[in-house]
Amino acid sequence: MISNALVGQFKTLVGDENAWSDAVDLHTYAYDAAVVDPVKPGLIVRPTSTEALGQAVRLCNENGLPLTVRGAGTNLSGGTVPLPDGVVIVTNGMKSIVEINEADMYAVVQPGVVTAKLAAAVEAKGLFYPPDPGSQAVSTIGGNVAENAGGLRGLKYGVTRDYVMGLSFFDVEGNLVKSGSKTVKCATGYNLTGLMVGSEGTLGVFNEIILKLIPLPVHNKAMMAVFDSLEKASETVAAIIANRIVPATLEFLDNFTIRAVEDFSKAGMPTDAAAMLLVELDGHPAQVEEDAERVEKLCRSMGAASIRVAQDAAERDRVWAARRAALSALAQLKPTLVLEDATVPRSRIPDMVAAIGRIAARYDVTIGTFGHAGDGNLHPTILTDKRDPEEWQRVEHTIDAIFDAALEMGGTLSGEHGTGLAKCRYLEKETSAGTILFSRRIKRAMDPNNILNPGKIIAAKA
Amino acid sequence: MASMETLARLMRELEDQLVVCMKCGMCQSVCPVFDQTGREADVTRGKLALLSGLMEHIFDDPEGVHRQLNKCLLCGSCAANCPSGVSVQEIFLKARAILSGFMGLPPAKRLILRGMLANPRLFDHLTAWGAKFQHLFTRSANEIIGTSCARVMSPLVQDRHFKTLAPVPFHRQAAAIDRPAGTSGLKVALFTGCLIDKIFPNIADSTLKILDHLEVGLFLPENQACCGIPALASGDLATFRKLQAHNLKLYTSGEFDYLVTACATCTSTLHEVWPQMADERHRDTAARLARRTMDINQFLIQEASLKPLSNSAAGGCTVTYHDPCHLKKGLHVFSEPRAVIAATPGCTLKEMAQPDVCCGMGGSFNLQYYDISRDIGQLKAAQIQASGAEVLATGCPACMLQVSDMLSQAAAQIKVRHPVELYAAALDA
Numbered sequence: 001m002i003s004n005a006l007v008g009q010f011k012t013l014v015g016d017e018n019a020w021s022d023a024v025d026l027h028t029y030a031y032d033a034a035v036v037d038p039v040k041p042g043l044i045v046r047p048t049s050t051e052a053l054g055q056a057v058r059l060c061n062e063n064g065l066p067l068t069v070r071g072a073g074t075n076l077s078g079g080t081v082p083l084p085d086g087v088v089i090v091t092n093g094m095k096s097i098v099e100i101n102e103a104d105m106y107a108v109v110q111p112g113v114v115t116a117k118l119a120a121a122v123e124a125k126g127l128f129y130p131p132d133p134g135s136q137a138v139s140t141i142g143g144n145v146a147e148n149a150g151g152l153r154g155l156k157y158g159v160t161r162d163y164v165m166g167l168s169f170f171d172v173e174g175n176l177v178k179s180g181s182k183t184v185k186c187a188t189g190y191n192l193t194g195l196m197v198g199s200e201g202t203l204g205v206f207n208e209i210i211l212k213l214i215p216l217p218v219h220n221k222a223m224m225a226v227f228d229s230l231e232k233a234s235e236t237v238a239a240i241i242a243n244r245i246v247p248a249t250l251e252f253l254d255n256f257t258i259r260a261v262e263d264f265s266k267a268g269m270p271t272d273a274a275a276m277l278l279v280e281l282d283g284h285p286a287q288v289e290e291d292a293e294r295v296e297k298l299c300r301s302m303g304a305a306s307i308r309v310a311q312d313a314a315e316r317d318r319v320w321a322a323r324r325a326a327l328s329a330l331a332q333l334k335p336t337l338v339l340e341d342a343t344v345p346r347s348r349i350p351d352m353v354a355a356i357g358r359i360a361a362r363y364d365v366t367i368g369t370f371g372h373a374g375d376g377n378l379h380p381t382i383l384t385d386k387r388d389p390e391e392w393q394r395v396e397h398t399i400d401a402i403f404d405a406a407l408e409m410g411g412t413l414s415g416e417h418g419t420g421l422a423k424c425r426y427l428e429k430e431t432s433a434g435t436i437l438f439s440r441r442i443k444r445a446m447d448p449n450n451i452l453n454p455g456k457i458i459a460a461k462a
Numbered sequence: 463m464a465s466m467e468t469l470a471r472l473m474r475e476l477e478d479q480l481v482v483c484m485k486c487g488m489c490q491s492v493c494p495v496f497d498q499t500g501r502e503a504d505v506t507r508g509k510l511a512l513l514s515g516l517m518e519h520i521f522d523d524p525e526g527v528h529r530q531l532n533k534c535l536l537c538g539s540c541a542a543n544c545p546s547g548v549s550v551q552e553i554f555l556k557a558r559a560i561l562s563g564f565m566g567l568p569p570a571k572r573l574i575l576r577g578m579l580a581n582p583r584l585f586d587h588l589t590a591w592g593a594k595f596q597h598l599f600t601r602s603a604n605e606i607i608g609t610s611c612a613r614v615m616s617p618l619v620q621d622r623h624f625k626t627l628a629p630v631p632f633h634r635q636a637a638a639i640d641r642p643a644g645t646s647g648l649k650v651a652l653f654t655g656c657l658i659d660k661i662f663p664n665i666a667d668s669t670l671k672i673l674d675h676l677e678v679g680l681f682l683p684e685n686q687a688c689c690g691i692p693a694l695a696s697g698d699l700a701t702f703r704k705l706q707a708h709n710l711k712l713y714t715s716g717e718f719d720y721l722v723t724a725c726a727t728c729t730s731t732l733h734e735v736w737p738q739m740a741d742e743r744h745r746d747t748a749a750r751l752a753r754r755t756m757d758i759n760q761f762l763i764q765e766a767s768l769k770p771l772s773n774s775a776a777g778g779c780t781v782t783y784h785d786p787c788h789l790k791k792g793l794h795v796f797s798e799p800r801a802v803i804a805a806t807p808g809c810t811l812k813e814m815a816q817p818d819v820c821c822g823m824g825g826s827f828n829l830q831y832y833d834i835s836r837d838i839g840q841l842k843a844a845q846i847q848a849s850g851a852e853v854l855a856t857g858c859p860a861c862m863l864q865v866s867d868m869l870s871q872a873a874a875q876i877k878v879r880h881p882v883e884l885y886a887a888a889l890d891a
């Protein structure tokens with residue numbers, strides 16, 4: 001229990017209306033979007049200024065209170081599941097876009113800014129912030145940076161990391177640390193920004209983030225290609241890249257997902273197709289049109305059963321509706337949905353899809369797979385009911401097996417969802433004992449009392 | 463109060479619907495209450511987690527969960543946007559009924575719901591009496607919008623600008639009607655709804671005019687009761703079912719092709735809630751009636767092929783349309799009201815930004831959480847004003863109340879009308 005006196009101190013910092021310790025509030029900050037057990041914190045604080053944020057961190061440290069920062073709580077790895085009686089700092093009270101600089105093409109934002117709101121504000125000025133996680137309507141920039149979130153445009157435009165020019169954060173004592181700058185080039189000091197991206201709230205608490213912006217592509221074109229074999233689909237992906245064409249998005253849906261989408265939306269999907277590719281090109285109109293023709297030809301020569309090129313915005317929307325519906329369509333089938341994101345070098349996608357099929361059969365679980373074929377980041381989506389302990393055990397074996405398969409192919413545990421609680425016990429498998437040791441030493445140096453989101457990424461021991 | 467274990471057992475009835483939520487958090491992007499407070503317990507995901515908590519016997523008392531459950535507009539924005547297809551409204555209404563049954567209705571609510579609303583005749587008498595004397599307590603606030611405010615400070619009214627009760631409610635203006643289909647070959651039943659009957663009788667009057675004009679037959683029974691949603695929203699299932707049985711009896715006594723209402727909330731209640739919440743005995747009848755229930759705009763456009771009027775006597779004006787949540791999110795009705803406006807001579811539609819964002823009314827939410835309701839409503843009022851339109855049209859009298867309050871407080875000179883009022887006025891011109 002956090003003493004009343006201490007709660008009072010937090011209230012003085014953030015205001016009475018922004019510190020909550022009611023049973024009801026504590027219960028609703030015990031979880032995030034990951035399928036992990038909830039843990040009830042002891043206090044929620046919602047600072048609305050830089051000063052209050054820094055002071056709140058300091059107060060936690062001085063009193064040895066474990067602290068978990070939370071944006072929208074949409075991460076899929078348990079990164080915002082707090083510690084028992086710990087403090088949760090919610091960032092949605094700090095959501096202003098401080099600056100959008102058109103001349104120098106950057107934006108400065110507070111951590112609680114919602115990704116889609118920033119993207120829209122930037123687009124209104126003819127600029128572009130490409131990282132577009134599926135959760136962008138709610139996810140925060142702070143959460144995106146702390147998870148190094150990806151999205152559909154990873155292949156051509158990269159991930160959140162590629163847009164963070166600099167940031168300021170509070171260290172565990174509440175000192176403001178600045179790294180990076182608003183300039184394209186910056187060689188001053190350690191590259192602390194690099195260390196903080198993907199740190200999942202374990203090393204410091206972001207206060208402001210400087211993001212790179214680029215010109216908004218003026219033209220785009222979408223198409224959908226249907227294949228009767230997985231091999232043909234993935235050979236097509238390889239061929240597109242080998243021909244030096246880089247689509248903005250190159251997405252894949254397997255047969256199970258296609259059928260689920262059809263049941264869900266009755267959009268006339270090819271339910272007997274083994275796989276479907278969705279491609280979108282963007283850039284200069286002439287280049288886009290030329291590349292679109294080349295992609296269409298490639299798809300045909302690689303044996304696509306059918307191809308549909310969107311002729312206008314409405315058709316483009318229909319092409320993407322199928323992809324957007326994928327998660328919903330799968331989610332409707334069973335109560336529990338485990339969304340994995342093991343990632344392999346893209347040439348290994350056919351092997352990975354085949355492996356997932358074998359694993360599903362071996363453990364008798366239902367898996368729909370869709371994802372970002374262009375960057376090897378698949379989302380095998382396990383459909384289950386967590387209330388059935390026997391089935392849940394098989395699901396856990398399935399997850400282990402998927403990770404093993406991805407690692408065997410030279411891949412990684414997580415393309416974009418982060419390590420959090422859900423994957424920390426696999427981390428050594430992908431890296432090495434030395435890596436864990438090194439990471440723990442960094443953590444101990446930066447957070448000697450181990451109060452910053454303990455247990456995430458590198459497990460409990462300090 | 464019975465034990466928390468009993469409550470947990472009652473809540474388990476909802477388990478299969480609760481587990482559908484995958485905790486993705488996407489509801490945060492659309493919940494108007496959460497948008498104001500940033501507090502997880504105010505958003506759907508949080509509320510569902512609290513209900514699961516009751517089921518798992520985690521809380522010592524149900525008060526906090528009950529409070530959160532009531533801090534909701536029942537706007538359906540979250541359900542319309544939920545990737546997992548959680549039946550949010552059904553869960554919330556059932557949970558409110560379980561909790562109110564368990565905790566008992568507060569005395570004031572009991573008096574209003576059971577003592578007044580449940581008895582349509584008494585309700586009519588009391589409001590008629592109120593209409594006579596209200597001028598003693600109120601004064602005009604905005605002539606264009608037609609709102610009033612309190613003469614003396616009162617805790618219930620606060621600084622609201624409200625619409626007063628109509629001098630003559632609709633049921634006094636139009637007696638029971640049963641008129642066969644004319645040349646249209648169609649006949650509808652009209653469910654008036656409390657707000658239209660007692661505050662906006664002109665909407666019903668306009669509806670009748672248009673139906674007449676189109677030679678659509680009409681069944682309008684006497685002594686209609688409330689649709690029951692205020693009772694159900696307070697967890698009073700018994701009163702809801704009493705009102706529902708009363709209305710079902712009235713409407714099954716007539717013959718018609720469709721049942722129409724000009725109130726978005728009534729339409730959505732009859733269409734969605736009646737079959738869901740009916741008792742065994744009335745479920746099939748309610749479901750059959752629900753299938754024939756539709757919004758008046760939808761009927762006019764889809765079934766009665768309303769034609770654009772060509773008389774140009776009605777002067778030109780610009781109209782912006784607010785989508786009531788209960789039409790757009792629940793019933794996917796959004797093009798039809800706009801088509802009615804477009805068919806009205808002299809009216810030019812001018813869209814506001816985000817026309818389908820909730821106005822913040824939410825029935826009793828507005829009474830309990832007026833501050834939040836007003837903050838949400840002010841965003842709406844600002845967008846209406848920014849559109850530059852001279853008239854705000856919307857298909858729901860409850861939204862009309864809220865928007866009138868907000869526009870009036872902002873001293874805006876913008877009329878608030880139902881689409882059928884615009885069209886009917888042009889018929890007169």
Ligand SMILES: Cc1cc2nc3c(=O)[nH]c(=O)nc-3n(C[C@H](O)[C@H](O)[C@H](O)COP(=O)(O)OP(=O)(O)OC[C@H]3O[C@@H](n4cnc5c(N)ncnc54)[C@H](O)[C@@H]3O)c2cc1C
Nearest residue numbers: 071072073074075079134140142143146149150201206416
């Ligand atoms: C439906 C759905 C679709 C998704 N699609 C994608 C996708 O396409 N790509 C993708 O990459 N992810 C995706 N995700 C996962 C998730 O949305 C991302 O991880 C996102 O970046 C989390 O943002 P958030 O604001 O919710 O952060 P939270 O979940 O609140 O927090 C995530 C982590 O960031 C830390 N953190 C938050 N704010 C700060 C701060 N100010 N300082 C330091 N640390 C902080 C937290 O402690 C936590 O460890 C999806 C999730 C869902 C539910």
Ligand code: SF4
Nearest residue numbers: 483484486487489544
């Ligand atoms: S959007 Fe639906 S599934 Fe997701 S958290 Fe909200 S209610 Fe649950």
Ligand code: SF4
Nearest residue numbers: 493534535537538540
């Ligand atoms: S019904 Fe409306 S107010 Fe209630 S939780 Fe859903 S979005 Fe929020």
